[in-house]
Amino acid sequence: QQPVQSPQAVILREGEDAVINCSSSKALYSVHWYRQKHGEAPVFLMILLKGGEQKGHEKISASFNEKKQQSSLYLTASQLSYSGTYFCGTESAVAGGTSYGKLTFGQGTILTVHP
């Protein structure tokens, strides 16, 4: 089942912050975040594996709440280069904790940063 992302779109001015959420109806093993610019391939940002873990990549960080089955991506002091569509890819937890590496992607959140 496809995870649900919110909001569907967000418009920012340079320097503003944004939060993108990703929720699943299933227990999650991992959450991956990707960014795709128009006409290009999705580019990997980060992976979160443990509940409550927060990882960072420059001014982009993310958290993963296992209990709530959701992840959030935080973009701080946005730059023009942050514009694009952000996707979360989730892997459902299976019995025994085995990972199969199979991701289901959300519909994406379109982020536009203006000067």
Place this chain on the structure above:
Amino acid sequence: DAGVIQSPRHEVTEMGQEVTLRCKPISGHNSLFWYRQTMMRGLELLIYFNNNVPIDDSGMPEDRFSAKMPNASFSTLKIQPSEPRDSAVYFCASSLALTAYQPQHFGDGTRLSIL
């Protein structure tokens, strides 16, 4: 380092024709994924391989679709016969191993148009 290489980048063909999409994964990567991206359905996983063996093809829409991975450095996705509703961007991705710990690296995609 060379990334995932897909060919052709664009393909326009008439309904009923056979279409073959090609992918060369990153050297040393053991897992390969085929995705389809459309506005309506987003990014969908079609099939994935581990060590050249198909693991899960439940995302393949119909028997008209088939995929092979004859060796570690080459995979094909074939559509025969093609239909207008197959028009989409097809991405190939590879990862070091089939686990939740490894990011997937996407190729630039093949933009397929069936007339």
